[in-house]
Amino acid sequence: MKIFVCVKQVMSRDAAVRVDGDGSWVRDDGVAFETNEPDTFALEEGLRLREKHGGEVVAVTAGPARASSTLREALAKGADRAIHIQDNRFARADTHITAAALAAAIGREPHDLILTGLQSDDAGYGQTGVILAEMLGLPHATIIMKIEASGGQFRCKRELEAGWFQTVTLPQPALLTIQSGINKVRYATLMGIKKARRKPVRRYSSADLGIDTQPRQEVQRLYQPQQGKQTEFLEGSAREVADQLLSKLRFEARVI
Amino acid sequence: MSVLVVTEHHRGTWHRISMEAVAAGQQAAQAMQCSLAAAVVGSDVGGLAGDLARKRLSEVVAIDHPQLAAYSADGYAAALRKAIDDLRPRLVLFPHTYQVRDLAPKLAASVGTAFVSDAVGMRFEGGEPIFVRQMFQGKLHADVVPRGAPPHIASVQSGAFRAESAADGDGPAPVRRLAIALGEGDVRSQTGQPYQDAKDAVDLSAAKIIVSVGRGIREPGNIPLAEALARALGGELAASRPICDSGWLPLDRQIGSSGQTVSPDLYLALGISGAIQHVVGMKGSKTIVAVNKDSGAPIFEIADYGIVADLFDVVPKLVEVLGESD
Numbered sequence: 264m265k266i267f268v269c270v271k272q273v274m275s276r277d278a279a280v281r282v283d284g285d286g287s288w289v290r291d292d293g294v295a296f297e298t299n300e301p302d303t304f305a306l307e308e309g310l311r312l313r314e315k316h317g318g319e320v321v322a323v324t325a326g327p328a329r330a331s332s333t334l335r336e337a338l339a340k341g342a343d344r345a346i347h348i349q350d351n352r353f354a355r356a357d358t359h360i361t362a363a364a365l366a367a368a369i370g371r372e373p374h375d376l377i378l379t380g381l382q383s384d385d386a387g388y389g390q391t392g393v394i395l396a397e398m399l400g401l402p403h404a405t406i407i408m409k410i411e412a413s414g415g416q417f418r419c420k421r422e423l424e425a426g427w428f429q430t431v432t433l434p435q436p437a438l439l440t441i442q443s444g445i446n447k448v449r450y451a452t453l454m455g456i457k458k459a460r461r462k463p464v465r466r467y468s469s470a471d472l473g474i475d476t477q478p479r480q481e482v483q484r485l486y487q488p489q490q491g492k493q494t495e496f497l498e499g500s501a502r503e504v505a506d507q508l509l510s511k512l513r514f515e516a517r518v519i
Numbered sequence: 520m521s522v523l524v525v526t527e528h529h530r531g532t533w534h535r536i537s538m539e540a541v542a543a544g545q546q547a548a549q550a551m552q553c554s555l556a557a558a559v560v561g562s563d564v565g566g567l568a569g570d571l572a573r574k575r576l577s578e579v580v581a582i583d584h585p586q587l588a589a590y591s592a593d594g595y596a597a598a599l600r601k602a603i604d605d606l607r608p609r610l611v612l613f614p615h616t617y618q619v620r621d622l623a624p625k626l627a628a629s630v631g632t633a634f635v636s637d638a639v640g641m642r643f644e645g646g647e648p649i650f651v652r653q654m655f656q657g658k659l660h661a662d663v664v665p666r667g668a669p670p671h672i673a674s675v676q677s678g679a680f681r682a683e684s685a686a687d688g689d690g691p692a693p694v695r696r697l698a699i700a701l702g703e704g705d706v707r708s709q710t711g712q713p714y715q716d717a718k719d720a721v722d723l724s725a726a727k728i729i730v731s732v733g734r735g736i737r738e739p740g741n742i743p744l745a746e747a748l749a750r751a752l753g754g755e756l757a758a759s760r761p762i763c764d765s766g767w768l769p770l771d772r773q774i775g776s777s778g779q780t781v782s783p784d785l786y787l788a789l790g791i792s793g794a795i796q797h798v799v800g801m802k803g804s805k806t807i808v809a810v811n812k813d814s815g816a817p818i819f820e821i822a823d824y825g826i827v828a829d830l831f832d833v834v835p836k837l838v839e840v841l842g843e844s845d
């Protein structure tokens with residue numbers, strides 16, 4: 264089975280978000296980056312399917328030069344090779360442009376299964392995978408919590424709202440977007456990290472792929488959200504804060 | 520030119536966010552000075568269409584086909600493409616549900632236009648919409664504008680618009696039935712009936728006090744600390760999704776869009792960032808306390824009492840003080 268896994272590099276969870284000079288994006292100097300969390304689950308799922316059914320796992324990213332560390336991590340965990348569509352624009356491209364780039368690169372090769380995360384931790388659009396499927400003419404299913412491949416079909420457990428699920432069966436080839444928690448992700452071993460150095464990484468520029476670069480949506484301005492409720496912040500030593508909180512809960516809110 | 524709202528129902532019962540989307544649609548149509556249609560898709564949707572027609576709408580569009588009885592991305596996208604071809608709307612609004620996550624990006628890609636997902640607000644400049652959406656895990660808000668040719672597609676977050684503000688019309692809106700041709704091979708996926716895994720062992724919806732832990736608790740060995748606080752307060756222990764995903768607490772203690780919805784008197788969030796998927800499950804709580812070391816964490820937007828501190832400093836003190844007062 265030829266499996267492509269789309270992995271995006273995002274600012275690390277703990278990074279302080281600072282709005283950039285022109286107010287339309289965040290500063291990325293001096294912050295740490297990591298692989299988008301749902302994508303790590305997608306990669307793990309791809310590796311498990313390959314281990315069961317044979318074939319190949321290809322990690323694909325569209326991102327600036329720094330995103331190569333996300334590909335290296337995927338290779339160290341066991342991906343066979345990687346594709347890097349390298350362009351600074353992908354640090355903040357809209358989903359249409361990103362999906363078009365991924366479609367152009369993946370569409371050149373035979374593919375049985377494409378996996379993406381369900382949502383990116385930075386932009387949080389939650390749509391790149393589905394757009395990619397449509398561009399490649401593939402059926403898709405989202406928010407997947409289990410995949411069984413057999414007889415040219417994928418039988419999937421799809422998460423619905425409020426703790427409900429549903430089985431969705433799709434013909435191969437297909438695209439699935441993976442929900443966090445579908446599996447337990449592996450760590451890269453020292454051996455894996457060594458081997459990764461010799462694995463092939465194919466690089467494309469946007470021009471190589473000839474993609475449509477007209478954005479369909481544009482972030483005009485980023486800003487701190489307004490406070491919805493009047494929050495009363497309690498200050499002091501841990502003991503003082505504990506005393507204050509409990510007395511507020513007893514006598515002001517009257518909930519304990 | 521019109522605005523089109525797409526409603527959602529499950530086997531004849533409205534998804535509760537549908538009327539919030541209708542409310543958003545009424546605001547948009549007024550600002551854009553155009554008519555407002557609302558679509559209902561499914562099989563045997565006559566009753567729903569009639570119900571929807573009571574709202575102040577220019578028309579209801581009913582797309583009825585046996586193949587649409589259950590949701591499928593292929594079937595529903597085909598149905599809505601037909602509605603778009605017929606109505607030529609400038610703006611299509613959806614409620615942001617799991618089904619819409621599955622459907623709207625496909626629809627947008629198939630007509631080559633924008634899908635602005637999960638908007639928490641909307642305003643208009645020169646008759647053109649500007650959507651507000653959360654980014655960077657809710658730490659920032661963004662003004663997002665659709666680009667390129669219409670129809671622009673957007674979805675509105677649960678709770679962003681009030682269902683009660685969806686006004687009724689003076690008389691029933693006309694219902695237009697759109698016929699679509701769907702063959703056997705047009706829907707490539709097969710879907711089963713919704714089911715639940717082992718039904719919730721604990722029902723947290725009745726709890727008066729909930730102490731909830733997030734990733735800030737760091738490791739499973741620290742869970743007993745939160746447990747001790749829950750016990751001292753006579754409350755239940757709950758968690759954000761990553762804690763349950765990691766198996767540190769059972770799945771039936773997860774709060775949020777994919778877990779339980781609760782509204783206790785007191786919800787104490789320890790090391791929880793306040794992502795929208797968590798917040799929808801607990802924002803109805805009477806009093807919300809957040810302990811988080813990041814003053815920019817979005818949980819503070821909904822907290823009544825905020826403590827910007829390390830939970831490992833504060834929680835033991837809370838347990839200590841509660842112990843003294845017994």
Ligand SMILES: Cc1cc2nc3c(=O)[nH]c(=O)nc-3n(C[C@H](O)[C@H](O)[C@H](O)COP(=O)(O)OP(=O)(O)OC[C@H]3O[C@@H](n4cnc5c(N)ncnc54)[C@H](O)[C@@H]3O)c2cc1C
Pocket residue numbers: 276381382406732733734735736758759760761762773774775776777778779789790791792793794795796797800810811812813816828829830831
């Ligand atoms: C379709 C979908 C459905 C989802 N369903 C749910 C759901 O039902 N429920 C749910 O919870 N999530 C759900 N999520 C995930 C959600 O988007 C968030 O990823 C999740 O809620 C984050 O959990 P968290 O707040 O525990 O972790 P994080 O976002 O990592 O936040 C940890 C917080 O702890 C703070 N912290 C760290 N250390 C300390 C310390 N020592 N003291 C104090 N504070 C500290 C940090 O500042 C941070 O704010 C869903 C996501 C999607 C896309």
Ligand SMILES: Nc1ncnc2c1ncn2[C@@H]1O[C@H](COP(=O)(O)O)[C@@H](O)[C@H]1O
Pocket residue numbers: 269270271272299301302323324325326353358361378379380381382383384386387388389390391392
């Ligand atoms: N630049 C990118 N490179 C590779 N994959 C991406 C990129 N952007 C998004 N994706 C994939 O699409 C998923 C959804 O992203 P989004 O639509 O931004 O929420 C992510 O989890 C990734 O799997």
